[in-house]
Amino acid sequence: MKRALGLMRQWRRTVLLALLAGAAGLAQAGVTIEHWRLANGAQVYLARTPALPIVDVQIDVDAGSRRDPAAQSGLAGATAGMAEKGVRASGSEPALDENQLGEAWADLGAEFDVGASADRMSFSLRSLADPALLARAASLASREIGEPAFPEEVWRRERERIAAGLREADTRPASVAGRAFARDVYGGHPYGQEMTQATLAAIGIEDMRRFHAELVRPCRAKVSVVGAIDRPGAERLATQLLSRLPQQGCPALAAVPEVPPLAEARLERIPFDAAQVHVWIGQPGYRRADADHFALTLGNYILGGGGFVSRLTEAVREKRGLAYSVYSGFSPGLHAGAFRIGFQTRPDQAEQAVAVAREVLAKFVAEGPTAAELQAAKDNLIGGFPLLLDSNRKLLGNVANIAWNDLPLDYLDTWRERVNAVTAEDVRAAFQRKLQPQRMVTVIVGGTDKAR
Numbered sequence: 001m002k003r004a005l006g007l008m009r010q011w012r013r014t015v016l017l018a019l020l021a022g023a024a025g026l027a028q029a030g031v032t033i034e035h036w037r038l039a040n041g042a043q044v045y046l047a048r049t050p051a052l053p054i055v056d057v058q059i060d061v062d063a064g065s066r067r068d069p070a071a072q073s074g075l076a077g078a079t080a081g082m083a084e085k086g087v088r089a090s091g092s093e094p095a096l097d098e099n100q101l102g103e104a105w106a107d108l109g110a111e112f113d114v115g116a117s118a119d120r121m122s123f124s125l126r127s128l129a130d131p132a133l134l135a136r137a138a139s140l141a142s143r144e145i146g147e148p149a150f151p152e153e154v155w156r157r158e159r160e161r162i163a164a165g166l167r168e169a170d171t172r173p174a175s176v177a178g179r180a181f182a183r184d185v186y187g188g189h190p191y192g193q194e195m196t197q198a199t200l201a202a203i204g205i206e207d208m209r210r211f212h213a214e215l216v217r218p219c220r221a222k223v224s225v226v227g228a229i230d231r232p233g234a235e236r237l238a239t240q241l242l243s244r245l246p247q248q249g250c251p252a253l254a255a256v257p258e259v260p261p262l263a264e265a266r267l268e269r270i271p272f273d274a275a276q277v278h279v280w281i282g283q284p285g286y287r288r289a290d291a292d293h294f295a296l297t298l299g300n301y302i303l304g305g306g307g308f309v310s311r312l313t314e315a316v317r318e319k320r321g322l323a324y325s326v327y328s329g330f331s332p333g334l335h336a337g338a339f340r341i342g343f344q345t346r347p348d349q350a351e352q353a354v355a356v357a358r359e360v361l362a363k364f365v366a367e368g369p370t371a372a373e374l375q376a377a378k379d380n381l382i383g384g385f386p387l388l389l390d391s392n393r394k395l396l397g398n399v400a401n402i403a404w405n406d407l408p409l410d411y412l413d414t415w416r417e418r419v420n421a422v423t424a425e426d427v428r429a430a431f432q433r434k435l436q437p438q439r440m441v442t443v444i445v446g447g448t449d450k451a452r
Helices: 002-028 075-082 098-108 131-146 152-169 173-186 197-201 205-215 231-241 293-305 311-318 347-367 371-388 392-404 409-419 426-434
Strands: 033-037 045-046 054-061 109-117 121-128 222-227 266-270 278-287 326-330 336-346 441-445
Touching: 033 392, 045 231, 045 392, 054 075, 054 231, 075 109, 075 121, 075 152, 075 205, 075 311, 098 131, 109 326, 109 409, 121 392, 131 231, 152 197, 152 205, 173 336, 173 441, 197 278, 205 222, 222 231, 278 293, 278 347, 293 311, 293 326, 293 347, 293 371, 293 409, 293 426, 311 326, 311 347, 336 347, 347 409, 347 426, 347 441, 371 392, 371 409, 371 426, 392 409
Parallel strands: 045 222, 266 441
Antiparallel strands: 033 045, 054 121, 054 222, 109 121, 278 336, 278 441, 326 336
């Protein structure tokens, strides 16, 4: 244990000194991304950052919640969570439970995580770049990626914990609003499916094993590597991480349908005993690979993503005092993620606040931004761009985003130029292509009949 604590302290001290010395240079330097395919079909994306003596890896596979059966919504998240709860015995290597895994990672001074989002399941590793330590960390990570134990007794405990969390979420108006909004906006698409007590009860250990075995394959993996490592080293690392998965066979996955557009406006009121009314307004937005991404990002900053300088904040908060905070945002993915406007207000002000938000949105879609608004948005986003690259972990997120969405390898190098090239007319046209203010979902949670 003393050795493990010593290694952890050494690791943190080394990383801190390296970050202080090299993070600023990383943010300013150009980022070159190398890309190639392994013999097992996995694609590797490498960004070398020799100033930091660490290596970060993210492996993404098409095993997110969009692959959940409707009757087992939450299966991807449960599978990801249980993948960290132990590994089975393999050859001369003994099984390890969750406590033994924790001790093993502490001994290495490394970190490993598994998570699932709507589109993908992600395995993340961080280790010092020392070849011996990195090889040991990769060996342990490969066991969690390829040989998870999925222990039954741990799942019984975890299922009770998740069930308690779902019950608690039912007491929060924000959670109720979010579920209703997703259901109404996505219209049966997997993006709108969320775990319930019924779908949780339908998930068993064998379901997780089958989900993992069918979907987590090297041929479907995109491996993003950032750090002090060269291409041969990155290739060895990626190969080792995926080595315990089936190396042959890659049946095509069923196509996931696109999010259907809304045919008409929909208003859903949900009574809830709360001091504040929660309001969400929105509709399906756009796919992340859409060519309108930059225009929509800039436009949303002006509309409601820029905090106190946004039009929604000016109209809803500053002029009328209808809400403390109001925002808008897109959530693009492999499919058209939702556009939403959200705020909280007093029950007696809800109707007025909704009307004002709709009016601001409709005017912006019709007219677009002013030249001054667009320039201010560009200045803010470009000025903050270095903060997106000022650490290995942030850079890894950007490289993984490029890999997952098949964006150009020079995406980060040309980002500023592409933002600067957007015109006010580009923003107006993009918003008109993507949004129809007259066909929005509006969810209002809270308030009473008397207040309405």
